[in-house]
Structures are given as C-alpha cells and as structure tokens.
Amino acid sequence: MTADHRTDSGLPELGRTVQEFGDTPTEVRESTHYKHEYVQTFVDKWDELIDWRARYESEGRFFVEQLRRRGVRSVLDVATGTGFHSVRLLEEGFDTVVSADGSAEMLAKAFDNGMKFGGHILRVVQADWRWLNRDVHGEYDAIICLGNSFTHLFSERDRRKALAEFYAMLSHDGVLILDQRNYDAILDTGFSSTHRYYYCGDGVVAEPEYVDDGLARFRYRFSDGSEYHLNMFPLRKDYTRRLMHEVGFQRIETYGDFQSSYAEGEPDFFVHIAEKAYLEEALDGEVTA
Incomplete structure (x- = not known):
C-alpha cells in the first residue's frame, strides 16, 4: 500500500487536518467531496465514534450469519472505513476479504487496525465505486457497503x-448488503436516535445540523471539544430498494436495526440485502422491491 495517494489537485491526500466546505457548506453536494471531509484528524477519531467493542455486541452475528447462510466465501468490503467489518470477517474465517475505500486516510487506518486487531494484513485498494471494476479485480460472492x-x-x-x-462484480448467485440511516424518519418527523447500533461511542454526539430533501449535514462532536461535519444525501428506504431492483437485483429484504419486523419510524438504520440470483420465486413474480 502506497501512502502518496493524490487529490484531483495533485496534492498529497494523506495528513490533511482541516475539512473544506467553503463559505456555503449546505451547498456542497458532490459525490467526490467526501475526500475533503475525511481528514486525518477526523479519521483518527472515527474508532472513538464507532467503539468497536460496543458495535460488535450491538450487531451480534447478523452479517456473519446472513453471509454464511448464502454460502459466501469471498467478500469485497467496498466502504471499509477503519476496517471494522473486514477484520470481523477475517476473524470469522472467510476465505477472501478485500477492503476498498475512496479515502486514503481511511485505508491507512484500516491497515493499521488489521494489524492491531488480530495481526491481519488487510488487502486494501483505493477505489471509486463508479469505476470499481477498473480498480478492483476478481469476482466475489458478496459485496458489503x-x-x-x-x-x-x-x-x-x-x-x-x-x-x-x-452487480457486475458479484458471482451469479452473489449478494449485496447495503445499509443506510433511516432518513425517512429524519425527513418526515425529525431526528432521534437510540445509539444502540453503529455509532456506539460514549461521549460522542452525531446529529443532523441541517436537513432538506437533497442534503443531510451531520455534525460530530467529540469529548475533547473537536467538531467535524459530513454532507450526505438523505436516501429514502423505498427509493434505495427501487434502484437496486432496477439495476437487476432480484430479491431484496430490508431489516430495521437488524430486525425483520419493525415500525417504519423506529429503526435508526435500515439494512438492505439484495440477491443477484434469478430465483424461482423471483421468476414467478414474488420479487420484493
């Protein structure tokens, strides 16, 4: 893994400490802007936000069991971040785990975490999802995002x-697992969170600072007083499911905070599990989309 990844401006990407949003941060709505948001100082605090031990306990074996029941052996982790799920899957004995991310800072942290937690040498690749096949090679039983x-x-x-x-990088019977915040609830009734899942760190506050139909700007405040922001698009659950179906995924299940039954406004997060295989029940018209 090389450390001299560069931005579009040609400047080294690693080591930056100041987020760049310009004079009108709520107008920053670009798919590539995350590279200016995951600065080194923010990435260094990311595990404080997640709390690996608490997240391990909160999600239990949900992802491991979903993958095992489908016979998955190889996994591409396309948003590895600081490597939590890549390390978890390696610890669980999956044959192949490749860790990709668009942020060089995140990949460097993930690589270090792989060594720190279990002595794993992560196979890391910096990649833009829109050209994933260009940067990552091979076919996988599962992709997690x-x-x-x-x-x-x-x-x-x-x-x-x-x-x-x-879809193209999955085997013929492969599965995509993709999660998202419950933006439906945030847009329709306002933000609330139990912080039981995902962002479990004590003393860290993650909450929306600004929300409209095209932007959810979240503020992350840490116990030392530092503060960072992420600009994200507020995906509605059914819209995400529709896109998956239109791209070609045949059967899509959605869980709310890892539960198959839930009231729409209750979960903090949705998890979509999209299967590529043309299953018999899908061909009979029982596709969930």
Missing part, C-alpha cells in the same frame, strides 16, 4: 453506476 456510506453519492446517475458496478 456499510456504515451509511452509500449516502455519499449525491446524484442518481452516480448511485445507479455504483450499484451496476457492484
């Missing part, structure tokens, strides 16, 4: 392109 990461894509064209790239 977790941590609300898909909401960094601001245009429908980019979302469709990324889903098509995921």
